[in-house]
Amino acid sequence: MQDDPKAINRRQFIRNSSVAAAALGAAALTNPMGAFAAPAKTRVALVGTGIRGSTTWGMNLLRDVGELVEMVGLCDVNPDRVKVAQRWMGGKIPTFTDFDEMIRTTKPERVIVTTVDATHYQYVCRAMELGVDPISEKPLCTHDYQAQQIVDTQKRTGRKLDVTFNARHGASDMKVKELLLDGEIGDLYSVNYEEFLDLDHGASYFRRWHGLKQESGTLLCHKASHHFDQLNWWIDADPVEVTAYGRLNKYGNNGPFRHANCRLCTYKKQCEFYWDITTNKQYMELYVDCEDQDGYYRDGCLFRHAINIPDTYSVLVRYDNKVLVTYSLNATVPYEGQLIVFNGTKGRIEMRNFHRQPWEVDHESEIRLTHNFKGSKVITVDPQRGEFFEHGGADQRIKRMVFDPSMPDPLAQRAGLRAGILSSAIGIAGYTSIDTGRRIRIDEVVKL
Ligand SMILES: NC(=O)c1ccc[n+]([C@@H]2O[C@H](COP(=O)([O-])OP(=O)(O)OC[C@H]3O[C@@H](n4cnc5c(N)ncnc54)[C@H](O)[C@@H]3O)[C@@H](O)[C@H]2O)c1
Incomplete structure (x- = not known):
């Protein structure tokens, strides 16, 4: 299964191409900063500044392919978390809590979607509607109605979509x-x-x-x-x-006891899954310091009834x-x-x-x-x-x-x-x- 069935055909695939592939893989492995000529920079915006967005598709994107990418805007529903991401990425990239406003203001060519899984389709579809080509983290969608909406929107708008299956x-x-x-x-x-x-x-x-x-x-x-x-x-x-x-x-329900999260838990000593988030500076900044805005616990109890x-x-x-x-x-x-x-x-x-x-x-x-x-x-x-x-x-x-x-x-x-x-x-x-x-x-x- 490929996106373009003509892109590669198993019967036409001769040994030479796998030698080329091996060479390509080796070049990328030994020199991840690139063995290829750099084209012009792409204007990129990002929605979802959690750990994946802020690091892999944020700081590390600029570190790894900074010559190919200009990050023009950052967006998250959590106004504190988006500011943390901004700080981690040098302190200058404009931040937003409204996706449409970010697209209107920063005019990106591509938008990277790294929000919670069930919300990817909203931003993927909205980006296409607004004339921007989305890049989505996996999974592209989590429910049947989302899948159909993405397929129909792409057909109507003709936009290009990449899904980052690393x-x-x-x-x-x-x-x-x-x-x-x-x-x-x-x-x-x-x-x-x-x-x-x-x-x-x-x-x-x-x-x-x-x-x-x-x-x-x-x-x-x-x-x-x-x-x-x-x-x-x-x-x-x-x-x-x-x-x-x-x-x-x-x-979930199988646990012998439970609390909302590990930090405040009264069963710390008994629980073999107790995890101390306070030892992780990055998580403290990105999650604990932003809890007041959305009540989300990164160290939530894994025995929650929910x-x-x-x-x-x-x-x-x-x-x-x-x-x-x-x-x-x-x-x-x-x-x-x-x-x-x-x-x-x-x-x-x-x-x-x-x-x-x-x-x-x-x-x-x-x-x-x-x-x-x-x-x-x-x-x-x-x-x-x-x-x-x-x-x-x-x-x-x-x-x-x-x-x-x-x-x-x-x-x-x-x-x-x-x-x-x-x-x-x-x-x-x-x-x-x-x-x-x-x-x-x-x-x-x-x-x-
Ligand atoms: N390919 C990989 O190896 C890999 C690894 C980790 C995560 N991921 C994917 O990356 C995505 C993010 O994961 P994460 O670990 O960073 O999670 P996370 O919880 O750290 O970040 C999610 C972010 O989305 C924000 N958010 C939630 N709902 C939103 C909405 N409606 N609009 C805007 N922002 C919203 C949250 O505030 C949070 O900042 C997920 O889809 C996950 O599947 C992929």
């Missing part, structure tokens, strides 16, 4: 795409994707707005939209039908090229990682990513390629680590690709409306299946 830019994810395009395992039969989130990262979703379905569309939209997009991209086909199950096993999303998911997806996917996400496990398996006519690829696992590994990421009746080999591709690199270098790569249209795209990593809609649609179909006990067709969710 998970297409992980070093091992790119390597798998290359192996698939090279036909190493022939035509795909099936994919098994297991995502495990540990008791720190996994639990963190339940402290925040993500634990509310109305804000995040469950973890099948908020988190798994990354994975569903990767699947659509790797499989290179459209999802047709989804069946899912989900349960809330650990958080939590209404599962922490454990099993999903089946059928694709229009007959590929079958088994996906699971579990946010209650002792270590982080992924196990992703591709079965094809000529062999099998297994990719393992580990993080914070309690045993020694030589490489955080390992790909085993096995050919039928032939040998098997391990390919190691380690992500980049260090303060500079976000998500193993993927965030640096995607910023450059979004803002430099001349950058080659041999692995079809650029993602737009179709990719954004179809990944969200699997998540929406998934939670609808959980709620109704039915198998849900993608065309029940949205008509493209």
